[in-house]
Amino acid sequence: MIESVLLWTFALLTAPLFAGVIFKVKAFFGGRRGSPLLINYFTLIKLFKKGSVISTSTTFIFRLGPIVSLAAAATVLLFMPIGGHAPVISFDGDVVFVLYLLGLARFFTIAAAMDTASPFEGMGAAREAYFPIICEASMFMILILFYRLSGGLTLAAYFSGGQPSGFWQTAGSPLLFVVIAFFIILLTENARVPVDDPATHLELTMIHEVMVLDHSGPDFGLIEMGAFFKLFFYASMVARLILPFELGHPALNLGVFSLGLLLVYVAIGVTESIMARFRMDRVPKFVLTSFALAFFATVITLEFLK
Amino acid sequence: MSLFFLSILIIASGGVLPLLFFRQFTLMRLLGATVIGAGCCCGLRDAFSRLADGGDASASFDYLSTFTLAFRIDGLSAFFLLAIFAVCLLSAVYSFSYLSDPRKALGTAVSYFFFSLLAAAMALVVAAANMITFLLAWEIMSLASFFLVIHDHRNPETRKAGYLYFVFSHVGAMFIVAAFGVLYGGSGGFGFEAAGLSQTAKLWVFVLAFIGFGSKAGVFPFHVWLPHAHPAAPSHISAVMSGVMIKTGIYGILRMTGILELYTPAVGTMVLLFGVVSGVLGVVYALGQQDLKRLLAYSSVENIGIILIGIGVGMIGVATDTPLMAVLGFAGGLLHVLNHAIFKSLLFMGAGVVLHKTGSRAIDALGGLLKNMKVTGVTFLVGALAICGLPPFNGFVSEFLIYVGSFGGIALETPVFVLSMLAIVSLAVIGGLALACFTKVVGIVFQGEPRSRAAHAGDERGPAMLLPMVVLAGACAVIGFHPGAFIFMPLKAVAALGLDTGRIAIEPVTQLTTNITLGATLFLMALLIILAVHRILYQGKPIGRGGTWGCGFTRPTPRMQYTGSSYAASILDFFKPAAPLEEDHPPVSGLFPGATHYHSRVHDIAELHLNHMVVDPVLWLFDKLRWIQHGDIHLYIGYILLAIVVLLFFV
Numbered sequence: 001m002i003e004s005v006l007l008w009t010f011a012l013l014t015a016p017l018f019a020g021v022i023f024k025v026k027a028f029f030g031g032r033r034g035s036p037l038l039i040n041y042f043t044l045i046k047l048f049k050k051g052s053v054i055s056t057s058t059t060f061i062f063r064l065g066p067i068v069s070l071a072a073a074a075t076v077l078l079f080m081p082i083g084g085h086a087p088v089i090s091f092d093g094d095v096v097f098v099l100y101l102l103g104l105a106r107f108f109t110i111a112a113a114m115d116t117a118s119p120f121e122g123m124g125a126a127r128e129a130y131f132p133i134i135c136e137a138s139m140f141m142i143l144i145l146f147y148r149l150s151g152g153l154t155l156a157a158y159f160s161g162g163q164p165s166g167f168w169q170t171a172g173s174p175l176l177f178v179v180i181a182f183f184i185i186l187l188t189e190n191a192r193v194p195v196d197d198p199a200t201h202l203e204l205t206m207i208h209e210v211m212v213l214d215h216s217g218p219d220f221g222l223i224e225m226g227a228f229f230k231l232f233f234y235a236s237m238v239a240r241l242i243l244p245f246e247l248g249h250p251a252l253n254l255g256v257f258s259l260g261l262l263l264v265y266v267a268i269g270v271t272e273s274i275m276a277r278f279r280m281d282r283v284p285k286f287v288l289t290s291f292a293l294a295f296f297a298t299v300i301t302l303e304f305l306k
Numbered sequence: 307m308s309l310f311f312l313s314i315l316i317i318a319s320g321g322v323l324p325l326l327f328f329r330q331f332t333l334m335r336l337l338g339a340t341v342i343g344a345g346c347c348c349g350l351r352d353a354f355s356r357l358a359d360g361g362d363a364s365a366s367f368d369y370l371s372t373f374t375l376a377f378r379i380d381g382l383s384a385f386f387l388l389a390i391f392a393v394c395l396l397s398a399v400y401s402f403s404y405l406s407d408p409r410k411a412l413g414t415a416v417s418y419f420f421f422s423l424l425a426a427a428m429a430l431v432v433a434a435a436n437m438i439t440f441l442l443a444w445e446i447m448s449l450a451s452f453f454l455v456i457h458d459h460r461n462p463e464t465r466k467a468g469y470l471y472f473v474f475s476h477v478g479a480m481f482i483v484a485a486f487g488v489l490y491g492g493s494g495g496f497g498f499e500a501a502g503l504s505q506t507a508k509l510w511v512f513v514l515a516f517i518g519f520g521s522k523a524g525v526f527p528f529h530v531w532l533p534h535a536h537p538a539a540p541s542h543i544s545a546v547m548s549g550v551m552i553k554t555g556i557y558g559i560l561r562m563t564g565i566l567e568l569y570t571p572a573v574g575t576m577v578l579l580f581g582v583v584s585g586v587l588g589v590v591y592a593l594g595q596q597d598l599k600r601l602l603a604y605s606s607v608e609n610i611g612i613i614l615i616g617i618g619v620g621m622i623g624v625a626t627d628t629p630l631m632a633v634l635g636f637a638g639g640l641l642h643v644l645n646h647a648i649f650k651s652l653l654f655m656g657a658g659v660v661l662h663k664t665g666s667r668a669i670d671a672l673g674g675l676l677k678n679m680k681v682t683g684v685t686f687l688v689g690a691l692a693i694c695g696l697p698p699f700n701g702f703v704s705e706f707l708i709y710v711g712s713f714g715g716i717a718l719e720t721p722v723f724v725l726s727m728l729a730i731v732s733l734a735v736i737g738g739l740a741l742a743c744f745t746k747v748v749g750i751v752f753q754g755e756p757r758s759r760a761a762h763a764g765d766e767r768g769p770a771m772l773l774p775m776v777v778l779a780g781a782c783a784v785i786g787f788h789p790g791a792f793i794f795m796p797l798k799a800v801a802a803l804g805l806d807t808g809r810i811a812i813e814p815v816t817q818l819t820t821n822i823t824l825g826a827t828l829f830l831m832a833l834l835i836i837l838a839v840h841r842i843l844y845q846g847k848p849i850g851r852g853g854t855w856g857c858g859f860t861r862p863t864p865r866m867q868y869t870g871s872s873y874a875a876s877i878l879d880f881f882k883p884a885a886p887l888e889e890d891h892p893p894v895s896g897l898f899p900g901a902t903h904y905h906s907r908v909h910d911i912a913e914l915h916l917n918h919m920v921v922d923p924v925l926w927l928f929d930k931l932r933w934i935q936h937g938d939i940h941l942y943i944g945y946i947l948l949a950i951v952v953l954l955f956f957v
Contacts, residue, residue: 114749122868133738218843
């Protein structure tokens with residue numbers, strides 16, 4: 001239990017660090033030195049020191065948005081096995097709970113954006129409401145496959161103990177599809193290129209970044225933290241899936257897990273460096289690919305597991 | 307049982323008294339609201355004690371051995387009675403402030419009369435124990451609600467909606483009568499028994515009853531009346547109709563399931579597929595609406611879909627001998643009946659306050675209402691969160707049970723696997739779409755800046771309207787946070803279905819509810835901690851107020867805000883084949899373009915095809931048969947005699 005809590009704290013503390021890796025990779029591709037690895041901590045501290053300017057159009061929901069989304073992201077990580085170790089808490093059906101909690105966070109992010117009466121934020125909110133619908137469908141498709149493989153409905157059953165290396169043994173290559181599907185979901189849910197470009201300068205083309213335009217100071221800091229946690233959550237699923245090795249010692253396992261995470265974040269950075277953002281009407285097709293892959297993997301394994 | 311009849315009596319007198327006192331406007335409303343409310347309290351107590359202590363009650367009255375009225379309250383009836391009385395009670399309280407136009411005193415009194423009739427009839431429908439009683443109560447219910455829909459009968463659109471509802475409820479009743487006829491033909495009695503029916507006959511009964519009850523419940527494609535009738539009715543009536551009256555259709559389907567014991571995979575598949583289609587298309591159409599109450603009406607179609615998915619999963623669970631799947635499916639579906647009754651009546655009441663204060667139901671004409679209407683706004687927000695199925699509110703609990711039940715089917719053989727997969731993926735899609743739909747409502751109606759002068763007008767008064775909403779929002783939160791205290795109710799109702807309950811362990815279900823409480827507690831703890839941190843971070847900091855950042859544009863107006871139509875446009879584009887969009891937008895051309903406009907409308911394919919495929923041919927046929935109608939009474943009597951003689955050959 002104590003170890004689980006420590007690992008959870010590890011996740012909370014290192015989430016900004018891993019997100020800093022993406023900047024480094026992008027700087028490398030751009031031929032720059034880039035910002036220091038700890039840049040996200042500096043940004044957070046800077047934001048927390050500031051005050052805020054709040055739009056006169058807003059209500060209490062605007063202030064509540066960042067708080068709810070951060071609380072949801074932090075709670076979600078409680079259920080995530082870090083480094084294959086048992087999570088802080090786990091119960092039957094926790095996957096559904098976790099996904100719906102992230103839905104609650106999305107509801108409040110959208111509501112906070114709509115609160116500002118800004119047409120740009122409304123536009124971002126509409127996109128934020130749209131793409132995750134498909135993501136959720138493919139997420140549940142993957143859950144169906146995992147349930148079929150493990151017979152459990154908890155994150156612990158999929159990502160801790162002997163799993164998911166057991167999955168690889170029973171299902172084999174179809175799981176490669178799942179990895180790609182997960183990665184697409186990760187990119188979409190966390191507003192990364194090619195779905196959304198966090199670094200663009202034009203508000204019209206943004207999704208997540210435009211929704212938080214009016215948040216400033218500590219409120220914005222909380223949003224950033226929530227985003228780091230959420231990215232960490234999705235990344236740790238992919239990381240555990242690609243490096244499901246158990247080395248016998250918790251510290252070594254954590255090392256392998258961190259290596260996996262590093263790979264995922266580097267992959268995000270590489271994707272962002274070599275791809276441009278899709279046109280908005282192309283994004284649903286891209287996200288649907290993840291559903292198709294997950295579906296395909298499930299159908300194939302259905303034949304295998306007869 | 308006597309308490310039940312007493313409550314019916316009180317409710318009925320609560321309908322007659324306003325008719326007598328309609329000249330004293332306030333007294334009349336007070337009498338109507340309190341007496342109907344008192345009757346509902348009475349019934350609520352009876353239903354609750356029956357759910358808590360168990361035990362069925364029955365009574366029957368025989369009139370000159372012409373017909374027998376029989377009543378029986380078991381767990382399933384008591385569960386529906388609970389929802390009916392609770393929603394009627396709160397709607398009665400709400401109506402006190404809502405029906406506030408003294409110029410329409412008589413109309414208000416009549417409205418109370420039919421309201422009491424509707425409440426009593428709904429209670430009698432779920433308590434009926436034979437076909438005659440059931441059909442009698444069903445017909446009173448349909449007619450009373452028809453008169454309530456045309457409350458505002460001077461409006462031609464309302465009359466049209468009322469007519470559509472009338473036709474639908476009677477065609478539906480016709481199917482129910484047909485189903486009962488087949489049942490009678492097999493069992494030879496008016497009781498609800500299916501002994502002696504062959505498997506094929508049972509299937510016929512179920513399919514006919516499903517169409518009949520489905521048209522009352524608003525199952526796609528029999529839902530066409532719903533988005534017309536709900537906006538036309540006064541808001542507390544919409545709350546009752548959408549919250550509980552359409553659930554009598556679900557009750558009918560469940561009662562038929564219990565009577566027929568027809569647990570074949572085919573029936574479960576049918577129910578599940580209708581549920582999936584209603585669920586997904588209902589919410590897609592809801593997203594496309596620009597009228598607040600129409601949107602809520604379509605969202606009822608969606609929720610009926612979720613309920614049917616639960617029931618379908620339950621039926622498949624019984625058919626495949628998977629007790630846990632069966633119990634979770636049925637219990638989840640039934641709990642969703644109660645949950646939907648709570649949050650949908652809350653949302654309709656909220657829409658009613660908005661309509662009352664601003665005079666507008668057009669989503670794109672409103673905005674910024676949360677600032678002046680705090681109670682309405684916050685309770686509406688709670689209702690929206692609950693209807694999206696988000697934790698820690700009640701909608702999540704029922705959807706969670708259905709999810710876990712459906713996952714039970716994943717481990718089984720291929721056909722069941724495919725169906726369970728369909729149930730799970732469509733629930734996920736419905737959840738996502740509902741979130742889009744209700745962020746649109748909350749975001750456009752209650753947030754941002756007022757989009758028209760009407761939207762400025764609102765401030766809320768009338769505690770009689772606000773109190774029911776606060777109670778309902780509280781119920782959403784309490785059931786969502788601590789479902790363990792309420793789960794016994796749907797389980798009791800499931801037990802009344804007569805599944806092989808001896809084998810079914812209740813512990814897994816209660817374990818699931820404990821888990822939800824645990825998860826919700828953790829989340830709330832995290833929320834409180836972050837709230838505290840948030841406070842500390844803002845300690846002694848300046849908070850400036852300014853306009854919204856317009857991305858460099860310095861003269862924004864409220865008209866520039868994102869509208870509900872544009873918010874939904876890209877999602878609707880994805881579902882274009884099922885939800886064709888009609889746009890009317892003359893292009894801007896020339897150097898000095900004239901005025902232009904933009905209208906858009908999302909069509910309901912069921913409504914479109916109903917016109918092509920049913921209404922037009924029927925009208926054509928009846929036009930050809932016009933010569934039969936000539937006005938000669940003696941020839942009409944001749945027709946009747948001829949019909950009887952012809953029928954004699956068949957008997």
